[in-house]
Amino acid sequence: MAHVTHHDPQTRRWQDWTNMALGALLAASPWLLGYTGLEAATINAVIIGLLVFALSALALTLLDGWEAYISGLLGIWAALSPWLIGFTIYDAATFAHAGLGALVLGVAATEIWQAGTRR
Secondary structure, eight states, rough: OOOEEEEEEBHHHHHHHHHHHHHHHHHHHEEEEETOOOOHHHHHHHHHHHHHHHHHHHHHHHOOOHHHHHHHHHHHHHHHHIIIITTTTOOHHHHHHHHHHHHHHHHHHHHHHHHHHHH
């Protein structure tokens, strides 16, 4: 049986929808949690959130698995960025980045793991 690299729409589509929602939440978090005054944190949240959203939306149409790896890397960056960029003293920004980044990473890891178990 030939190896198929695309999504199994029945079992993996939920990850794409979930990461779309998490990306949208991260992009909106500066306004939802009131840290728009932190320019670096706001720019980071918007860019990473929109990238996660766009990759996941693209995955719904392309039905390919490569975007899970990039989403996972974006999740790692988002989760670590409060320390890497230096805004850990701001609880709301740290919570949004670390929490949502960890969730994006978890969803991406689940997607990658499920793809591996079907090989």
